[in-house]
Amino acid sequence: MEAPQRRHGTKPTRARHRNEYQRHAQKRYRKVRSGERQQLRQLVVDLEAAKATAVAAASGRKNRPPWSTGMLSWADIALALQDAAQVSRSDAWELQVQVVNQARLGRAMWTYATNLLAARHVSLPRSPPARREGLDWITTQLYHNADAVVAGLGFPATGELFFDIQVAEERDGGHTVTIRHQREVDESWGSVTARYHTFFIASNGFGYDAVETLHDDNDDENDSSVVRSDKVYYFLNLDYCVEWTCV
Missing domain, CATH: 1.10.287 (Helix Hairpins)
Structure with a gap:
């Protein structure tokens, strides 16, 4: 892609x-x-x-x-x-x-x-070194835009427990699921990051098939690296919405 x-x-x-x-x-x-x-x-x-x-x-x-x-x-x-x-x-x-x-x-x-491209419009390249550079770039963008993004997500101003799921139907027949979760935990930053990484990546927390491919006429878009690229963004998006706003 x-x-x-x-x-x-x-x-x-x-x-x-x-x-x-x-x-x-x-x-x-x-x-x-x-x-x-x-x-x-x-x-x-x-x-x-x-x-x-x-x-x-x-x-x-x-x-x-x-x-x-x-x-x-x-x-x-x-x-x-x-x-x-x-x-x-x-x-x-x-x-x-x-x-x-x-x-x-x-x-x-x-x-x-x-006219700037957001992280969701960029796919990580196949080369491992380039993928690491891209991942670092996306993470940096998420960090510097955290306050602006969180302000538009409608989280409560207090630190009270909050959980919300919204499902919106798209014009193409698909659905967009928005999950908002806020809670306070008494743990270090590295510990929380490791646990979310384990849940969303290692244990496949939301149950998506690890070998899921995109259904398209172009065979190149069915490459597993492209799918992992999308999943890396999905992880970053969830990681961003949970870690930066909930912890």
Whole structure:
């Protein structure tokens, strides 16, 4: 059985896109900061001019009331306060850019994740060393996705004893059996793993024929290694649903 080809971008392509995104982000950052510096320089010029005007007016009016000496006009005050409004507008624009970039990144990651092949869509090869490598890869995937998968299985949040069997009829006339079992045991991780391995593999816990073959017109798919490949996945699936969620 030939495994479907994985379709996703190459590492150089992803690196190039990431570098391009960082360059654009740095360019936007420099542009915003340059605008802020220019506004501050202009504000210094305006304040110095306002101060000179106020000093000249005060020196020309010696009889002015004491409380009005050196006071800035409301127009000058408004001119000074408009800088805060400009900074707020710049921050709002920068936040909008970040929202757009995050949305674009989310869509890209969703497309990438939906195109990944799951363990159930991959058959282990016939070569023993390659089978071991494949088994290690599948086990690693199960480990890192344990929390997400368990969250969708509907197990009780508490550690109470739970057992459930559901049988669903498929369109092709077959049936899908979903078994959920949760319980707490006071044993080591290695001991529990060994016992489940003995039950599902050595003793054939659910009673499947060890030499069961697939009924198909293609003789290559009836090879025992392919059947064992399916059974290895079946063991991993049950092992995952029981060990990672129930112990």
